[in-house]
Amino acid sequence: MPDTPHDPAARPAGPPVTDGMPQEILELRASIDNIDAALVHLLAERFKMTRRVGELKAVGGLPPGDPSRDRQQVDRLKGLAESAGLDPEFTEQFRNFIVSEVIRHHERIAAEHAAGRLKGELPPLDTYA
Numbered sequence: 001m002p003d004t005p006h007d008p009a010a011r012p013a014g015p016p017v018t019d020g021m022p023q024e025i026l027e028l029r030a031s032i033d034n035i036d037a038a039l040v041h042l043l044a045e046r047f048k049m050t051r052r053v054g055e056l057k058a059v060g061g062l063p064p065g066d067p068s069r070d071r072q073q074v075d076r077l078k079g080l081a082e083s084a085g086l087d088p089e090f091t092e093q094f095r096n097f098i099v100s101e102v103i104r105h106h107e108r109i110a111a112e113h114a115a116g117r118l119k120g121e122l123p124p125l126d127t128y129a
């Protein structure tokens with residue numbers, strides 16, 4: 001038993017707290033926010049690339065989806081996930097979620113091409129769009 005009198009206003013022993021939240025959680029959240037920002041930027045860049053693929057496919061008469069490419073990606077990403085300690089099933093679902101949006105874009109681009117709004121000549125890749 002401590003020989004000092006008990007102070008009911010004193011915080012319980014534990015990690016530092018700011019406004020009722022452990023300081024370490026606030027620090028972790030700052031890094032989580034940085035990672036989320038990076039993910040958004042990475043996704044934006046990826047969608048620029050896939051949009052261009054969609055334009056090239058539409059002009060070349062290729063279908064939006066490519067099942068053999070899908071299989072290669074899933075195999076590769078599941079292997080990477082395993083070595084990174086990430087759930088491979090989650091990784092596959094996450095990839096599928098993104099690619100289903102890409103396919104939707106490709107279908108729209110193909111429809112625009114079919115309607116004559118995307119001519120044989122491709123617009124240059126607009127990296128700022």
Ligand SMILES: C=C(O[C@@H]1C=C(C(=O)O)C=C[C@H]1O)C(=O)O
Pocket residue numbers: 050053054064065066067069070073098099102103
């Ligand atoms: C982008 C492509 O089209 C589709 C989308 C993919 C993707 O987002 O990575 C991969 C394969 C295709 O289902 C492609 O064929 O490369």
